[in-house]
Amino acid sequence: MPSNHIFGDMAPISRDFIGYGMNVPKVKWPNNARLALTFAINYEAGSERTVGFGDQSAETFGEFPAYGAPPKRDLAIESIFEYETRVAIWRILRTFEKYKIKTTFFAAAKTLETNLDAAKEIVRRGHEICSHGYRWIEHFTLTRDEEREVIRKAVASIEKTTGQRPMGWYCREPSENTIELLVEEGGFLYDSDVYNDDLPYYVKVGEKNFLLIPYTPDINDFHYFSNRFSNSEAFYQYLKDSFDLMYEEGRTQPKMMNVGLHVRISGRPGRTVAVERFLKYVKAKPKVWVARRIDIAKWWQDHYEPKQ
Secondary structure, three states, X not given: OOOEEXXXXXXXXXXXXXXXXXXXXXXXXXXXXXXXXXEEEEEOOOOOOOHHHOOOOOOOOOOOOOXXXXXXXXXXHXXXXXXXXXXXXXXXXXXXXXXOOOOEEEXXXXXXHHOHHHHHXXXXXXXXXXXXXXXXXXXXXXXXHHHHHHHHHHHHHHHHHHOOOOOEEOOOOOOXXXXXXXXXXXXXOEEOOOOOOOOOEEEEEOOEEEXXXXXXXXXXXXXXXXXXXXXXXXXXXXXXXXXXXXXXXXXXXXXXXXXXXXXXXXXXXXXXXHHHHHHHHHHOOOOEEEOOHHHHHHHHXXXXXXXX
């Protein structure tokens, strides 16, 4: 793909502002689906920032309004995260089981370690585990060697906990080294640390073509905390609006739609309502392929060759 070079005070960097452009692939999903719909469920409790784990401050991303990052344990925030593994995970699993939908869990390895029964049940029900790192941290703060070790540690932990090696990666805050290190580690089919397209695409890493499956920052329940979605009705409407437009576009140009959920957020009863309404709406529509990210990765690699 073409790239644009940005020059400033630093060395030139390469960024792709064109993508597929006017040459969007004529995608043919399984069963001629008009849309590939994939749910990414973030599972992070027990891996968040806390002084108890040696961090400099407590986590601030939670149900309460942010009031700074205190340099001591915040027991209220810790308790909110604990709801995720104690209660919310089971509600989320029941909800998707009801509609017979398989998802991808963006799961931090340490989170899976905190509740082994839940970790095994996620896999037993057919959901994919995509590595969300060992802990939910900013990878751009790590040195190359530190990040290499974190990737290795996350893979080993998830494999031990679930019996399956993760083949996808999403750490949310990648470094400039992340993709190279994933290729170096081996065993990964895709990375989702990009938000710049409605379709998968390849990037060149050395001599290897590596697949990126974009994620979404907008169709995402964390906006309950940014006040974009003030209640479940607002989130459901945004889910439906996004789906309806992409489903209509899919008459001529099938694309991929992401939905980002967090166990501790959408696993609260008043928010699970929005998820369930959307699942019911989607299941009533023909020609929708609801797929895990690993299924999309394998389909894309089998049917679409990298451009040379």
